[in-house]
Amino acid sequence: MAANKNKADKTKNTASGRKKTSSKTSSKGAKTASRTKASAVPKRSSGLSPRVRAILYAAVAAVFVCIIFIKGSNVWTMIRSFFFGFLGFGIFLVPVTLFYLCVMTEKEKQVARYKLKLFLCVIIILFIGALIYAGSGAKYSDMNFFACLGNLFKDASDTSRYMTFNCGIIGGLLGYPLVVLFGSTAALFTSFVVTAALILIVANISIKDMTAAASRTAVHIREAGEERARVRRERREENRERKLAERGDIDIALEGENRKSSGSFIDIPLDDKKTKVKEAKSAVNGIDTDIADSKEENAADKDLSQDLINIINRASKPMGKSADNTVSAIAEDISNEKSAPKAEQTEVKPDAETENIVKKALLKSKKDNSEEAGDEIAEQLDRAVRSDNSQKEEKKYQFPPIQLLKPKLNSDDSDAMEEMQNNAKKLIDTLTSFGVKAKIVNICRGPSVTRYELQPAPGVKISKITNLSDDIALSLAANGVRIEAPIPGKAAVGIEVPNKVVSMVTMRELIDSDKFKNSKSKLTTVLGKDISGEIVVTDLAKMPHLLIAGTTGSGKSVCVNSILMSILYKATPDEVKLLLIDPKMVEFSKYKGIPHLLIPVVSDAKKAAGALAWAVNEMLQRYKIFSEYDCKDIDSYNSLIEKNMNYMEKNPPVVNEEGEEVQPVLEVNGLPVAKEKMSRVVIAIDELADLMMAAPSEVEDSICRLAQMARAAGMHLILATQRPTVNVITGLIKANVPSRISLKVSSNTDSRTILDTGGGEKLIGRGDMLFSPVGAPKPIRVQGCYASDEEIEGVTHYIKKAYSAQYNSEIEEKIKRIAAEEIAQGKKSSDSDSASDEGLDVDSKMEEAIKCVIEAGQASTSLLQRRLKVGYARAGRMIDDMEQMGVVGPHQGSKPRDVLMTYNEWLERRNALENRAD
Structure with a gap:
């Protein structure tokens, strides 16, 4: 037993020893770990x-x-003198260098690189100073070093000028040794080379990059020259063919009959138009066959809903067999998707209803395109007959041929189906994720934008959808979406999404449309296509004035050109006259010399103000004529002229008592009716902001009077500006110009200035516009048509070749006289104002009172009483004197007077008075 106890005690002691050892080891490990963490x-x-x-x-x-x-x-002048004397011209480089280092400090992660660039910047400033020293003649180089530095400091420390080209001390530190050792020329060359090399090193620009940039520039210049040469060759070809066509050298085979004539002749076929007509007819027949095949395939596909197919037909327009192949491929995809497992959640798979809607959008224009192709062939034949008959008649004004405009290119809509499917699916998923239930009821695919029409579920507020515009744009990866809630005339919400591929709307397809041809108004203009692909044609006479605004590159000038081109294709020079005002001198230069112009294109701002003043006088003169003949507008007056012409045709001239032949005419109020109709006048201003800056009061007054009264007189305004601010588009101009077009603008404020509503900032540019005609509840989104410079030059060249411009010299003289009178009147008024200012019995506290009202932003007698501590009578006299000076506005009852002078203008006035007193 004792032995067993001894063994147990030894075992316990051994275990306790192990525990102590392990505890010591663990404590040592903890200390080591803590030291390791501390060192880490x-x-x-x-x-x-x-x-x-x-x-x-x-x-x-x-x-x-x-x-x-x-x-x-005092001290500030001493500091400026010191830094100018020490750095010289280098003081202008110091802020640039510091700003550069400020940017590079954030970018450079390694301190060594940053310090190296700081050192190189200092060296650059030294070598630039040496370059200026050597380039300025190395002044004081014949003196010793310190005397040279002292003189350089004295020259550069003159702070009376903002710009100094003295090198200062820092230029002499390096420039003096270089000039003494190398000479002036060598020092100048060395400083220039070293400075250029250091700048390239700091800017991280290599010789390879410079060579590549130079080569790219040379390639661009060469390509531009080749393009200009190609355009000139094509223009010469077109002119030659046009001359041959006018002489009747090109024969069109209408019925395929061979013309026979006696005698020998040589017939050279210049253009095989008969073959082209046959090929076009066969193409039309092929399109009809494809349409029939596609209809059979659609009828055989039982999985597709007929109602949704009808919806899809309105969204997209493929040509030929591509539509059939697309529909069959989609039908196969739908059947495959029905049998596919639901586990594939990564792919975007729309439901059957959405697919059918998209199919209907892509199948729309097969019939329309076939009909358009057949109509175009028939129109070409009719035009050939008309041109053949017109050569036999007397020479009249002929409208430019439609062939001068480029035809529409067939667009590939193969990817449109997939794009609309994906967008529709993502749109529904996005709304569902935010708890908004809705379904797509229609898709309208336009040239640049596709509108998805949603029908919200019962109980869903429209505001829930409109507040998700940014989230929808993020989901669709679009630049921005515009939500129209609700669509006018429909129980749906429209979400407009930009297309990935924008289809260009050509001028030819709009001018050649039935809407434009069948319109009776001579001021019919084309704008483009709306979001459903329908052609937008408007009447300028019903607008009656138009305001166009948009940023640079948004399509503002192209829109104005499309309106002017429409007038050239619709009205003769006797029916419509143009008055073009172009402060930029480049936009309307292509229209110089056409017979529609009243006077040459006006480019001077003062002359433009005179032209607008002449337009006001012409308007008043026309109203005077209307009142004499009991006519209310230009249409009734022209109808009276037409009645008079018919009366003159029916009644031959008679011999009066004196034996002279007299043509009987109608009389109204004892006055004989005129024999010539009154032409309409369209006044187009390309940049309104420039005119408002040059002559704000004259231009605004003339525009307001024309906008208020010129409609019945047959005078219409087209105002275009790229700066839609309240200073340019004033309240009076907005109130009298009801029809407006907003292209891409920079902010919601600019959009509200033009349209009185937002949305212009969400446009995509390049002709995408919001058109708000008079009386429309909401703006219409339109993709504007495009007319290239070549097309405009071709049309104007055709008109100028046949008809020369006949400017009205009387109108030119009137405009020059009015402009001279306005300039003289402006000088006279300014002189009288200054004289009146000098003649006033000025109060001793007048300057203090003017400063007080300018700072307060309003003027009142009680304000001056409180601030200046004067009586009521004295404060009232100062207010009246300020009104005569033009500082404050007129009396407005109990309201404070408006302050018309800014703080800077007051400072200039005070300085002028002080200089005059001196």
């Missing part, structure tokens, strides 16, 4: 962080900018 913690850097350094660089750069451009006094 990085030490804080003693230097400044990159962000702090960048802020310091920016602050120092701002201080140097203030030193350069702000003239102070």
Whole structure:
């Protein structure tokens, strides 16, 4: 037993020893781990962080900018003199260098690179100073080093000028040794080479990059020259063919009969138009066959709903057999999707209803295109007959042929089906994820935008959908979507999504449309196609004035050109006259010399104000004529002229008592009716903002009077501007110009300035516009048509070749006289204003009172009483004097007067008075 106890005690002692050893080991391990963790913690850097350094660089750069451009006094002048004397011209490089280092400090992760660039920037400033020293003649190089530096400091420390080209001390530090050792020319060359090399190193630009950029520029120049040469060759070819066509050298085989004539002749077929007509007819027959085949396939497919197929037909327009192949492929995809397992959730698979809607959108225009092709062939034949008959008649004004405009290219809509399917599926999924239940009832595919018409479930507010515009754009990966809620005339919400492939709307397809041809108005204009693909044609006479606004590159000038081109294709020079005002001198230059112009294109701002003043006088003169003949507008007056012409045809001339033949005419109120109709006048201004800056009061007054009264007189305004601010488009102009077009604008504020509603900032540009005609409840989204410079030049060249311009010299003289009178009147009024200011018995506190009302933003007698501590009578006299000076506006009853002078204008006036007193 004792032995067993001893063994147990030894076992316990051994176990306890192990425990002590393990505890010691664990404690040592913990201490080692703690030391390891402590050593692993990085030490804080003693230097400044990159962000702090960048802020310091920016602050120092701002201080140097203030030193350069702000003239102070006392200590500030001493500081400016010191830095100008020390750095010279290099003081202008210091802020640039510091701003560059501010940017590079954030980018460079390695401190060594940053320090290297800082060192190189300092060296660049030194070598630029040396370059200026050597280039300026190396002044004081015959003196010793320190005397040279002293004189350079004295020359550069003159702070009376903002710009100084003295090198300062920093230029002499390196420039003086270089000039002494190398000479002026060698020092100049060395400084230039080293400076250029250091700039390339700091900017990280290699010789290879410079060579590549130069080669690309040379290639662009060569390609531009080749393109211009090709355009000139094509233009010469077109002119030659046009001349041959006018002489009747090209014979069109209408019925395939061979013309026979006596005698020998040589018949050279210049254009085989008979073969082209046959090929076109066969193409039309092929299209009809394809349509019939596609209809049979659609009828055989029982899985597709007939109602949804009808919806899809309105969204897209493929040509020929591609539509049939597309429909059959989609039908196979739908059947495959029905049998496919539901586990494949990564792919976007629309439901059957959405597929049918998209199919209907893609099957629409097979019939339309076939009919258009047949109509185009028939129209060409009719046009050939008309041109053949017109040669036999007397020469009249002939409208430009439609062949001068480029035809529409067949677009490939093979990817449109997949795009609409994916967008429809993503759209429904996005709305569902936000708890909005809706279904797609229609898809309208336009040239640049597709509208998905949604019908919300009962109980869903429209605001829930409109608030998700950004989320929908994110889901569809679109630049932006526009939501029209609700669509006018429909119980649906429209979500407009930009197309990935934009189809160009050509001018030819709009001018050649039935809507344009059948319109009776001579001011019918084409704009483009709406979101459903329908042609948008409007009447300028019903607008009656149009305001167009949009940023640069949005299609503003193209829109104005399309309106003017429409007038050239619709009206003769006797029916419509144009008055074009182009301050930029480049937009309307193509229309110079056409017979529709009243006067040459106006480019001078003062002359433009005179032209608008002439238009006002012409409007008043027309109203006077209307009142004499009891006519209310130009249409009734022209109908009276037409009645008079019919009366003259029926009644031959008679011999009066004196033996002279007299043509009997109608008389109204004892006045004989005129024999010539009154033409309409369209006044187009390309850049309204420039005119408003040059002559704001004259231009605004003339535009407002024309906009208010010129409709019945047959005068219409087209105002275009790229700066839609309230200073340009004033409240009076907006109130009198009801029809407006907004292209792409930069902000919601600009859109509201034009349309009184938002949406213009969400357009995609390049002719995408919101058209708000007079009386429309909501703007219409339209993709504007495109007319290239070649097409415009071709049309105007055709018109100018046949008919020369006949400018009205009387109107030109009137405009020049009115412009001269306005300029003289403006000078006279300014002189009288200054004289009246001098002649006033000015109060001693007048300047203080003017400053008080300018700072307050309004003027009142009680304000001056409180601020200046004067009586009521004195404050009232000062208010009246300020009204005569033009500082404040007229009396407005109990309201405070408006302040017309800004703070800067008051400072200029005060300085002028002080200089005059001196």
